[in-house]
Amino acid sequence: MTDDKRHLDTTEHAAKTPDTEQPWSELGLKEDEYDRIREILGRRPTGAELAMYSVMWSEHCSYKSSKVHLKQFGEKAPESDAMLVGIGENAGVVDVGQGYAVTFKVESHNHPSYIEPYQGAATGIGGIVRDILAMGARPVAVMDPLRFGAADHPDTRRVLPGVVAGIGGYGNCLGLPNIGGEVVFDPCYQGNPLVNALCVGVMKHEDIHLAKASGVGNKVILYGARTGGDGIGGVSVLASETFDAEGPAKRPAVQVGDPFQEKLLIECTLEIFREKLVAGIQDLGGAGLSCATSELASAGSGGMRVELDTVPLRDNTLSPEEILMSESQERMCAVVEPDKVDRFLEICEKWDVIATVIGEVTDGDRLEIYWHGEQIVDVPPRSVAHDGPVYQRPYARPEWQDALQADDANKLPRPATPEELREQVLRLVASPNQASKAWITDQYDRYVLGNTVLAMPEDGGVIRIDDDTNLGVAVATDGNGRYAKLDPYTGAQLALAESYRNVAATGAEPLAVTDCLNFGSPEDPAAMWQFAEATRGLADACQQLGTPVTGGNVSLYNQTGDLAIHPTPVVGVLGVIDDVTRRTPMAFAEEGQLLYLLGDTREELGGSAWSQVIHDHLGGLPPKVDLERERLLAEILVSASRDGMVDAAHDLSDGGLVQAVTESCLRGGKGARLVVPDGIDPFVFLFSESQGRAVVSVPRSEEVRFNDMCGARGLPATRIGVVDGDSIEVQGQFSLPLAELREAHEATLPALFA
Amino acid sequence: MTTRIGVVTFPGSLDDQDALRAVKLAGGEPVSLWHRDKDLHQVDAVVLPGGFSYGDYLRCGAIARFSPVMSTIIEQAKAGMPVLGICNGFQVLCESHLLPGALTRNDHLHFICRDQRLRVENNNTAWTTDYAAGQEITVPLKNGEGGYVADERTLDELEAEGRVVFRYLDVNPNGSRRDIAGITNAAGNVVGLMPHPEHAVEALTGPTTDGLGFFTSAIKKLVNA
Numbered sequence: 001m002t003d004d005k006r007h008l009d010t011t012e013h014a015a016k017t018p019d020t021e022q023p024w025s026e027l028g029l030k031e032d033e034y035d036r037i038r039e040i041l042g043r044r045p046t047g048a049e050l051a052m053y054s055v056m057w058s059e060h061c062s063y064k065s066s067k068v069h070l071k072q073f074g075e076k077a078p079e080s081d082a083m084l085v086g087i088g089e090n091a092g093v094v095d096v097g098q099g100y101a102v103t104f105k106v107e108s109h110n111h112p113s114y115i116e117p118y119q120g121a122a123t124g125i126g127g128i129v130r131d132i133l134a135m136g137a138r139p140v141a142v143m144d145p146l147r148f149g150a151a152d153h154p155d156t157r158r159v160l161p162g163v164v165a166g167i168g169g170y171g172n173c174l175g176l177p178n179i180g181g182e183v184v185f186d187p188c189y190q191g192n193p194l195v196n197a198l199c200v201g202v203m204k205h206e207d208i209h210l211a212k213a214s215g216v217g218n219k220v221i222l223y224g225a226r227t228g229g230d231g232i233g234g235v236s237v238l239a240s241e242t243f244d245a246e247g248p249a250k251r252p253a254v255q256v257g258d259p260f261q262e263k264l265l266i267e268c269t270l271e272i273f274r275e276k277l278v279a280g281i282q283d284l285g286g287a288g289l290s291c292a293t294s295e296l297a298s299a300g301s302g303g304m305r306v307e308l309d310t311v312p313l314r315d316n317t318l319s320p321e322e323i324l325m326s327e328s329q330e331r332m333c334a335v336v337e338p339d340k341v342d343r344f345l346e347i348c349e350k351w352d353v354i355a356t357v358i359g360e361v362t363d364g365d366r367l368e369i370y371w372h373g374e375q376i377v378d379v380p381p382r383s384v385a386h387d388g389p390v391y392q393r394p395y396a397r398p399e400w401q402d403a404l405q406a407d408d409a410n411k412l413p414r415p416a417t418p419e420e421l422r423e424q425v426l427r428l429v430a431s432p433n434q435a436s437k438a439w440i441t442d443q444y445d446r447y448v449l450g451n452t453v454l455a456m457p458e459d460g461g462v463i464r465i466d467d468d469t470n471l472g473v474a475v476a477t478d479g480n481g482r483y484a485k486l487d488p489y490t491g492a493q494l495a496l497a498e499s500y501r502n503v504a505a506t507g508a509e510p511l512a513v514t515d516c517l518n519f520g521s522p523e524d525p526a527a528m529w530q531f532a533e534a535t536r537g538l539a540d541a542c543q544q545l546g547t548p549v550t551g552g553n554v555s556l557y558n559q560t561g562d563l564a565i566h567p568t569p570v571v572g573v574l575g576v577i578d579d580v581t582r583r584t585p586m587a588f589a590e591e592g593q594l595l596y597l598l599g600d601t602r603e604e605l606g607g608s609a610w611s612q613v614i615h616d617h618l619g620g621l622p623p624k625v626d627l628e629r630e631r632l633l634a635e636i637l638v639s640a641s642r643d644g645m646v647d648a649a650h651d652l653s654d655g656g657l658v659q660a661v662t663e664s665c666l667r668g669g670k671g672a673r674l675v676v677p678d679g680i681d682p683f684v685f686l687f688s689e690s691q692g693r694a695v696v697s698v699p700r701s702e703e704v705r706f707n708d709m710c711g712a713r714g715l716p717a718t719r720i721g722v723v724d725g726d727s728i729e730v731q732g733q734f735s736l737p738l739a740e741l742r743e744a745h746e747a748t749l750p751a752l753f754a
Numbered sequence: 755m756t757t758r759i760g761v762v763t764f765p766g767s768l769d770d771q772d773a774l775r776a777v778k779l780a781g782g783e784p785v786s787l788w789h790r791d792k793d794l795h796q797v798d799a800v801v802l803p804g805g806f807s808y809g810d811y812l813r814c815g816a817i818a819r820f821s822p823v824m825s826t827i828i829e830q831a832k833a834g835m836p837v838l839g840i841c842n843g844f845q846v847l848c849e850s851h852l853l854p855g856a857l858t859r860n861d862h863l864h865f866i867c868r869d870q871r872l873r874v875e876n877n878n879t880a881w882t883t884d885y886a887a888g889q890e891i892t893v894p895l896k897n898g899e900g901g902y903v904a905d906e907r908t909l910d911e912l913e914a915e916g917r918v919v920f921r922y923l924d925v926n927p928n929g930s931r932r933d934i935a936g937i938t939n940a941a942g943n944v945v946g947l948m949p950h951p952e953h954a955v956e957a958l959t960g961p962t963t964d965g966l967g968f969f970t971s972a973i974k975k976l977v978n979a
Contacts, residue, residue, distance in 0.1 A: 168865045172896070173806045175768030260766050260809030352765060443865045447894045447953040447960075448804075450772040464959065467775075581958060754862075 008320075008371060009047040011378045018044050027054035033389055040383045048308075048369060048376040051321040052384055055287035056294060059556055062388030065522035066554045069532050072539035073549040080548045082511050085208060090131040090283065091201075092550020093208055094512045096576040098471050101205050103135045106145070106198040106477060106516040106572045108555035112254045113195035117162025121195050122170035122257040123231075126329050128199040129174065129262065130283035133269055134332065136209035137201025140449060141463050142171050144181040144197050145477045145516070145570045149190030151432035151752050156185070159193050160440075161753055167197075168443040173259035174266070177452045178444035179461025181477055182570075185432045188481065191560035196516045198572050200475055202465045207273060211282040213300035213335040216363045218279055220293070220304060221341070223348050223355035224265045224331035228314035231255030231288070231327025261330040261353075268351035269332060277344045280335035290324045290384070292333040293359075297367045297381035300335075304381065306359035306369045320371045335361060395528035405486060407619025409605040414683050421683060422734035424614055426744050428687070429662050431613040434655045435748035436666075453580045457663065459502040459651050464580045472580035474508035476573055479518075480654065481566030482607040483622035488530040489537035492569040493625045496541045497691055499573040501651045504634035505694055507584040507641030508575030513542055515552040515571050520564025522556045530567035531556070538569060544627045547573065584641045586650040587668030588661075588697050588723045593647060595672060595721040597657065598633055598710070599693030603684050609655040610687040629692035629715075636715050637694060645706045648697035657720075658686040660695050662741055665728055671738055673729045674721035682733050697723060756783040757973045760797035762827070762843075764789045764818050768805035769840065769952060776952040777801070780969030789821040798976045799836035799880070800827055802843025804896075804950060814857060814899050815845030824850060836880035836972050837944045841897055844936070844946030853937055853946045854912070855904030860897065861929025869961040870895035870949050871923040872935050876916050879942040880975050884967040891964035893954040895927055895935075900948040902930035902937075912937055920947050 007013070014020075024034040027050065037045050037053050045053060059065060074087060084101055085093035091105035109124025125142055132139045144167050149156045171178050181198070213220065231254065272278060280300065282292045289311070297304040308320050318326070336344050341357065348355035362368070367384070369377035415421040428434055437457065446455040453472060454462035460476035478498040484491025496513065503510045515538060520527030542549055552572075558565045577583060588595070605611050606620030640646040648668070650660045665672050676682045698706050710717035729735040759782045761773040774784035785797050789807075794800065807818035818824060824846070831837045831852050839847035847853045860866060871892050874885040885891070904912070909931055912918050920936035928948070936947025951965030 165864070168898075172865055172898070173766070173768075173809070175805065258809070260806060260811070263768070263806075264765055442867050445865075445867050445896045447867065447896060447950065448768050448772070450769075450775055450953060450956075450959055452959055 008374055008376065010374045010376055011046055014046045015043045020044060022050055024050060028058055029054050033057060041379065046376050047321045048324055049379055051325045052290040052294065052377065055290050055325055056384045057388040061287050061291060063554055064389045065391050065393050065556060066531065067390050068392055069535040072535060076539040076543040077548045078543050078546045080546065083548055083550065084205065087549065087551050090134045090211060092512065093135060094550060094574060096471065096473060098466065098469060099204050100465055100471065101203050101208060102200060102473050102574060103132055103137045104198065104200040104475060104514055104572065104574050105131055105551050106196055106514045106570060107553040108516050108518060109195045109197060110192065110518065110555050110558055113163055114159065114193050116254040117159045118166035118169065119254050119256050121163040121166030123255045123329050124195055124197040125167060125170045126257050126262050127285045128197045129176065130285060130332065132199045132201035133266055134209065134211060134281050134283040135201065136207040136273055137203040138270055139176055139199050139201045139266065140451065141179045141200045141461060142176050142197060143179055143461060143475060143477055145479060146182065147184045147186065147189045147194035147568065149185065149193065150187045151185040153190060155190065157753065163195055164440050164443055170257055170259045172445045174263050175448050177446050177448050177455065179446060179452055179455040179463065180475065181456065183437045183440055186481060186566065188566045191563065192558040192565050194518050194558065194568060196570050198477055198514065200463065200473065209273065209278065209281050211295055211299055212280040213296040213304055213361050214302065215279055215337060216302050216361055218335050218337055218361040219341050219357045220306060220359040221334045221336055221344060221355055222311060222331060222358045223334065223353055225258060225261050225328055226312045226314040226354065227323055227326050228328045229318055229322060229326065232322055232325045255327045255329050257329045264351045264353050265330055265332060268348055268353045271347050272344060275343065277340045278334045278336055282333050284331040284333060286327060288324065288326045288328065294367055294381045294384040296333065296335060298385035300361065303362040303364035303366045303368065304359060305362050308369050309372050310356055310358045312354050312356055320376055393522045393528045394525050395532050396525040397529050398526035404619055405621055409608060409611040409617055409620040410603055412611060412615050412617060418733045422736060425658050425686065425736065428610060428613050428655055429659060429741060430744035430748050432748055432752065434609055434659055436746045437749065438746065439749040439754060453583050454506055454585060458586050459505040462506050462508065462577065462580060462583050470579045470581055472577045474503045474506045474575040474577055476502035477570055478502060479568050479570035480607065481568040482612065482618055484534060484569060485566040485618065486607050486620065486622045488533035488567045490622050490625055491567065492534035492537035493541040494622060494691060495569050495571040496538060497625055497627065497630045498651065498653050499571045500545060500547065500630055500634060501694065503573045503575035504637040505584060505649045505651045507582055507638060508577035509638055510547055510573050510575045510634060512574050513547045513549045513571060515549060515569060517554045518558055518565065518568040518570065519556050520559040524564065527559065527564050534567055534569045538571065541627055545631060582641050584646060584649045586648055586664050588648050588664045588670050588672060589668035590647055591670055591723055593697045593699055593723045594703055594719055595723065596696050596698055597693065597718045597720045598636065598696060598715055599629065600690060600716055601680060601685060601688050601693065602690045604688050604690045608687065608689045623689050623691045626692050632713060632715050633692050633694060636710060636713060639709060640696065640706060645702045646696040646698055650695050652693040652695060654689060656687045656689050657695065661728060662745065665738060666742055666745060670723050671725040671727045672721050673724050673731065675731045677718050677720060682730065757976045758783045758785050758797045759972065760785045760787040760794055760800045762787045762789060762800065762802055762823055764807035764821060766806045766809050767803050769950065770803040772952045773801045773803040776955045776965065776969050779955050780966055780973055782969060782973045787823055789823050792822045792826045794826055794830065799972050802839040802846050804841035804843065807842055807846065815842060815849040818846045819849040828852060831944050834941060834943050836975065838881050838968060839946035840950055840952060841948055844948055847944060847946040852944050853939060854908050855902055857899050858901040858903050859899050860901055865898040866927050867894065867896040868927060870927060872920045872949060873923055875921055876919045876938065879919055879938045879945050881945045881968045881971050882919060883975060884971040890923060892962045893949045893951050893965045894961060895949040897928065897948050900928040900930065902934045904931065915940065919945055
C-alpha cells in the first residue's frame with residue numbers, strides 16, 4: 001500500500017510527496033471523500049491514514065447514507081425514565097429496576113455470512129457480545145434473526161447449515177444461552193442472506209462503562225487475541241458494496257473467530273471491571289484498531305499516541321496499514337490509569353489473555369501513530385470517527401409500488417370446502433416458514449448459565465437476572481420483509497408491533513427497542529425510499545408506544561446486481577418482568593381450559609403466509625397497524641399474567657390463528673376444539689393476519705374475572721373454544737389429529753437440511 | 755457441618771456457575787476451585803463441569819487432564835473422594851483414565867440440545883443413592899462430542915460389573931455404544947455422564963428437578979460417612 005514497499009510512508013514523507021498516486025478508489029473511497037481527507041490534513045494522507053479513513057468512512061462504520069434518517073430516532077424519542085445510555089455508545093442501556101441495568105443490541109453480519117457462512121455467523125455473535133461487554137455488562141443471552149433464500153434452493157443448503165453451525169459453534173462454546181430469534185425463507189434473500197445477532201447483558205447501574213479516552217498519561221492497553229491478516233477491509237470491502245459475480249473472491253475479508261479466546265476475554269474483562277481498573281473501554285470489531293483508537297480519542301478530552309509496532313501479531317509480515325485495518329476478532333482496547341496498569345496486566349495473565357500497553361492519552365488533540373519511532377498517522381481523531389461524510393441520497397417511491405399494492409391478496413381463490421380448508425392448514429403449518437425450527441434451535445445451548453425461563457419456540461426469551469428477587473427480562477425480535485415490501489412505513493411499524501406483542505405475551509412490560517435495518521443499495525432511489533419510509537415508520541411507532549430506540553445497526557447493499565432484498569427492518573424489544581415465576585408460556589397444557597381470542601379479526605391477507613404458501617403471491621396491503629390497540633393488548637396480557645388469569649398466551653402473527661393454535665397445542669401436547677365465532681368466515685378466522693391479537697388459555701375459575709377485565713378496558717375477547725382431546729377440531733369444518741399436525745410441522749426442516 | 759463440594763473452573767468452563775448453584779440448592783456448600791491451584795481447599799467432593807476446557811481444540815478434555823488441579827483430583831479420586839464429571843467433565847475423566855472409554859463426535863455430526871430421558875441403572879454410586887434403581891429421569895443434554903465408545907471387552911465388563919449408571923431412553927442422541935449415557939469406576943465414587951443434571955434443579959429453569967438427586971446423594975453419603 002505504501003508507494004514504495006521498502007520506504008515507510010511517514011507523515012513527513014507524505015507532506016513532501018503531494019503527487020503520489022494513492023489507491024483511494026480500491027479502498028472504497030469516492031473522489032470527493034479523498035479530496036476532503038486531503039483538505040482536513042492539509043496534505044495527502046499517508047498510507048496508514050488512508051487506510052483508517054477508508055474503513056471509518058465506509059457505509060458500515062460511518063452510516064453516511066442512513067444518518068440523516070436515523071436522527072429521527074433521537075428527535076422523536078419518547079420520554080422514558082428507563083434510558084440510562086442512548087444511541088451512539090456501543091449499545092444502549094436501560095434501567096430495569098432494583099439497581100440493575102440491561103444493555104442489548106442487534107447487529108448484522110450479512111455479507112460475511114454469505115461468503116463464508118460458518119465464520120461469518122460465528123464472528124457476528126462474537127462482535128455483538130463484545131459490544132455488550134464493552135458497556136460493562138455481563139452478556140447473558142443471544143438471539144439470532146436469520147433470513148435465507150428459498151428453502152429448497154441448493155445454495156440454501158450451503159448457507160443455512162454453515163450459519164447454524166457457526167452460531168452454535170461460537171455461541172455454545174462461549175457459554176451464552178440462545179433464547180430465540182427467527183428463521184425466514186424467501187427467494188429475495190438468495191444472494192443476500194440476513195444473519196443478524198442480538199445480545200443482552202446485565203450490570204448494576206454503577207458498572208456502566210463508556211468508550212472514551214480521558215486523563216493525560218493514562219495508558220492504552222490492547223488485550224485479547226493477537227492481530228492477524230484476517231478481516232482486512234471487512235467493513236469497507238464486504239459490508240459496504242454490492243456483490244458482483246465477476247469480482248474477485250472475497251473470502252479473505254471474512255474474519256475467523258475463536259470463541260474460547262472470547263470466553264476468556266469476557267471473564268477477564270468482568271474481573272477487571274469488578275476491580276474498577278478502566279477509565280474507558282472499546283471493543284475491536286469492524287475497522288479494528290482504526291476504529292477503537294479514533295473513537296476512544298474522539299470521545300475523550302485529549303489526544304492519543306500509539307506505538308503500532310508494539311501490537312502483538314500473528315503474522316510478522318503485516319504492514320502498519322494492515323494492522324490498522326485488520327478485523328481480527330476477540331480483541332479489546334482499554335484506557336487505564338498508570339497506577340492500575342500492573343493489576344490490569346496481572347488479571348489478564350490469570351486468564352491467559354495477552355495484554356500490551358500500546359500507547360497513552362496525550363494532552364494534545366491529535367491521534368498520532370508511530371511505527372518504530374516514525375510518525376505514520378497524525379490526524380484529528382474526530383475527523384476519522386465522527387465527522388465522516390453525510391449523504392442526502394436521492395430517494396423515490398418506485399413506480400411498481402402502486403401495481404404491487406393493487407394486486408389484492410384478499411381476492412385470491414380461497415378453499416371452497418372443509419376438506420380443502422383442512423388441506424391448506426396442513427400445507428401452511430408444514431411450509432418452511434411456518435414449520436418447526438427445532439432442527440435449527442436444537443443445535444444451540446439454551447440452558448447454560450441456568451437462568452433461561454423461556455426460550456424458543458416461545459414468543460419471547462425470558463432470562464432471570466436475580467436469583468433472589470426473580471427479576472427478569474424478556475426479549476423478542478421480529479420482522480416481516482413481505483409486509484415491508486408492500487408498505488415500508490407500515491411494515492416497520494408491524495415489526496415493532498409484533499415484537500412488542502411477543503414480549504407482552506410472556507408477561508413482561510415492553511421497555512425499549514433495538515433495530516437492525518436490512519436494506520438494498522442506498523444508491524438505488526427505490527431502496528433508499530424504502531429505507532426512509534421504514535425509519536420514519538419505526539420512529540413514529542416507537543414514539544407512540546413509548547419505547548425508545550436505544551441503538552442498533554444498519555445494513556445496506558443487501559443487493560446482488562439489480563436484485564435487492566425485501567426491505568427488512570428487524571426489531572428487537574426488551575421488556576422487564578418483576579417476577580419471572582409468573583411468566584406466561586405458550587403451551588396449551590391443561591385440558592378443559594377456555595381459549596379466548598383477543599382483538600379484532602378482519603379480512604387481511606396481504607403479505608400473509610397463506611398467500612405465499614398457497615398462491616406464491618405477494619401483493620395488496622399489509623395488515624392495518626393500530627398501536628393503541630397493541631398497547632391495550634399488552635397491558636391486558638401483563639395484567640393477566642400478574643393476576644394469574646391466563647395459563648398460556650400466544651401472539652397471532654404470520655399464519656394467523658390456525659398457526660398459533662397449532663403451535664400452542666403441539667407445545668403442550670393437548671388438542672383444541674374451536675368454534676368459529678358468528679359473523680366470521682371460517683377461512684378468514686383461521687388465516688387472516690390482523691394485528692393486535694393473541695390467543696390465551698384461561699382456567700375456568702378465572703373466566704369471569706378475565707372477561708370483566710377485558711370488557712372494562714375495552715379489548716374485544718371472544719371465546720373460541722376449549723383445550724381438549726388430541727386433535728384440533730374446527731366445529732363444522734374439519735378435525736386434524738395432533739399426530740398428523742406434528743408430522744407435518746416437524747418433518748419439513750430435517751427433510752431439507754438434515 | 756455442611757458438605758463442601760468443589761466445582762473446578764478451567765479456562766473455557768461454562769456450566770461451573772450452574773453446578774455451584776445446584777450444590778447450594780441441594781444443601782451443600784459450593785466452593786470454586788481454580789485450574790491452576792493444586793489445593794482443593796478441604797472439599798469433600800468435586801464436580802468437573804461442562805464447557806470447552808482450554809477450547810477443546812485438541813481433543814475434548816485432553817489438556818484439562820494435565821492441569822495442576824487435576825493432579826490432586828486424580829490422586830484424591832483414587833483414594834475414594836466422590837468426583838462427578840458432567841459433559842466436558844466426563845471427557846476429562848476419560849482422558850484422565852479415571853473412567854474407561856472415550857467420547858467422540860455425535861454420529862449425526864451436529865451439536866444437540868434436548869431434554870433427555872434417562873434410566874438410572876445403578877443407584878449405588880456416590881452420586882445416585884437418592885434415586886431408585888430403574889428410575890426414569892429427564893435432564894437436559896447438550897453436546898457435540900457425546901458419543902460414548904469403548905472396546906467390546908470394556909463394554910462387557912462395564913455391563914457385567916453394573917458400572918453403566920445411566921442409559922438413554924427414547925432416543926440415543928449421539929450414537930453412544932449400548933445407549934450408555936454415564937458410567938462409574940469400580941469403587942463407585944467417580945461418575946461421569948454426558949447429560950446435565952445441574953440444569954435440572956429448579957422447575958423454573960429446567961425441564962424437571964430430576965437432577966437435584968445427584969447432589970443430595972453425594973451430600974448424604976458424605977454426612978453419613
